[in-house]
Amino acid sequence: MNRLLEKFFIFLLLGALLGLFFSIYWNTEITDHEEDWLKTQKDRKDSLHSICQNKNFSSSEKKLDEYVARQLFVDENYKFIYCEVPKVGCSIWKKIVLLLTLNLSRDVFEVNQDEIHKTNLLKRLSSYPSKQQQELLNSFTKVMITRHPLERLVSAYRDKFLHLEPYYSITVANEIKALFRKNKNLTGNVTFQEFVNFVVTRDTKHLDIHWKPMFQLCDPCNIHYDILGKYETLDQDVSHVLSRIKAPQRVRYPNSKLYTERTNKDITTQYLKKLNWDQIQKITDVYQMDFSLFNYSFTVRMEMSF
Ligand SMILES: *[C@@H]1O[C@H](CO)[C@@H](O)[C@H](O)[C@H]1NC(C)=O
Numbered sequence: 001m002n003r004l005l006e007k008f009f010i011f012l013l014l015g016a017l018l019g020l021f022f023s024i025y026w027n028t029e030i031t032d033h034e035e036d037w038l039k040t041q042k043d044r045k046d047s048l049h050s051i052c053q054n055k056n057f058s059s060s061e062k063k064l065d066e067y068v069a070r071q072l073f074v075d076e077n078y079k080f081i082y083c084e085v086p087k088v089g090c091s092i093w094k095k096i097v098l099l100l101t102l103n104l105s106r107d108v109f110e111v112n113q114d115e116i117h118k119t120n121l122l123k124r125l126s127s128y129p130s131k132q133q134q135e136l137l138n139s140f141t142k143v144m145i146t147r148h149p150l151e152r153l154v155s156a157y158r159d160k161f162l163h164l165e166p167y168y169s170i171t172v173a174n175e176i177k178a179l180f181r182k183n184k185n186l187t188g189n190v191t192f193q194e195f196v197n198f199v200v201t202r203d204t205k206h207l208d209i210h211w212k213p214m215f216q217l218c219d220p221c222n223i224h225y226d227i228l229g230k231y232e233t234l235d236q237d238v239s240h241v242l243s244r245i246k247a248p249q250r251v252r253y254p255n256s257k258l259y260t261e262r263t264n265k266d267i268t269t270q271y272l273k274k275l276n277w278d279q280i281q282k283i284t285d286v287y288q289m290d291f292s293l294f295n296y297s298f299t300v301r302m303e304m305s306f
């Protein structure tokens with residue numbers, strides 16, 4: 001009898017494994033109307049703050065974390081501060097800040113990538129004396145934009161390891177291969193599975209900025225962002241930010257539908273399907289706070305098929 005049950009159970013388990021089926025739920029509250037948009041903002045902030053309190057994530061210390069202060073960029077003219085979360089359309093933000101600061105009327109796409117990185121117009125909050133840092137935080141409009149944690153992870157993997165960015169596709173890639181390839185064959189790209197194994201074995205504090213959990217980059221439990229934007233609703237969120245800071249009409253965020261080969265939900269799902277159950281659990285654990293604070297979800301459904 002026990003044997004039979006055991007066999008039946010194994011059979012069920014195999015069936016379930018074969019039918020692993022992923023679904024990622026996006027938040028796509030598309031709200032162009034000011035009132036709806038404000039309501040959504042309020043919901044996002046309320047939900048974040050209540051989770052911060054429940055988890056006891058707000059520290060009583062007033063002091064701003066030095067690491068976080070380096071993630072925050074300040075624009076004095078338009079009085080806003082935005083937190084940089086790489087892989088969340090951040091270089092476009094830098095372009096906007098540049099256009100605003102230089103008072104140029106150019107399409108953000110025309111601004112050269114090198115121009116941005118060379119410029120020192122973008123000041124980090126950390127470059128101000130600490131007393132002034134707090135004043136700026138209290139008076140400027142603070143913005144943070146998030147993205148589905150696993151989509152951001154896949155996007156980082158594709159950008160850094162499949163495109164030829166030497167630091168990642170050589171240096172970091174070799175580190176990962178040395179750790180996870182038993183045969184020490186270092187040819188070929190780092191696979192997504194290898195990348196995930198690497199991410200889950202590190203302390204999140206020491207993860208690269210491109211895949212470090214978003215809440216650790218921007219500390220939203222202690223910095224009360226005025227605007228919590230999402231990549232998933234980027235067009236509306238950015239246009240509201242621009243009008244909130246009274247940016248001139250000529251500075252526009254490009255419609256995100258313009259980009260094509262971006263990492264989207266389908267591509268993300270394809271990559272996630274390469275992972276085993278253990279990897280899925282570990283990687284969702286890494287981003288657990290990002291999932292809950294920013295209201296993203298991810299479920300693996302088992303489909304029984306006989
Ligand atoms: C969280 O996401 C769900 C599903 O996308 C949505 O219905 C709900 O309103 C969101 N909650 C908050 C507080 O934003």
Ligand SMILES: *[C@@H]1O[C@H](CO)[C@@H](O)[C@H](O)[C@H]1NC(C)=O
Pocket residue numbers: 056059
């Ligand atoms: C919250 O954390 C602080 C220290 O960071 C601790 O003193 C306090 O007891 C904690 N509260 C709860 C309810 O866990």
Ligand SMILES: *[C@@H]1O[C@H](CO)[C@@H](O)[C@H](O)[C@H]1NC(C)=O
Pocket residue numbers: 103105
């Ligand atoms: C920015 O440029 C516009 C014309 O392109 C001009 O009208 C405006 O006064 C300028 N603003 C500043 C602050 O220089």
Ligand SMILES: *[C@@H]1O[C@H](CO)[C@@H](O)[C@H](O)[C@H]1NC(C)=O
Pocket residue numbers: 185186187188
């Ligand atoms: C290393 O792996 C690549 C593909 O992954 C393969 O083509 C190559 O033959 C391997 N080299 C050795 C020495 O095993």
Ligand SMILES: *[C@@H]1O[C@H](CO)[C@@H](O)[C@H](O)[C@H]1NC(C)=O
Pocket residue numbers: 161162163187188189
């Ligand atoms: C590595 O990935 C790139 C981009 O997808 C691809 O063009 C290339 O063929 C891959 N290299 C190997 C050795 O698989």
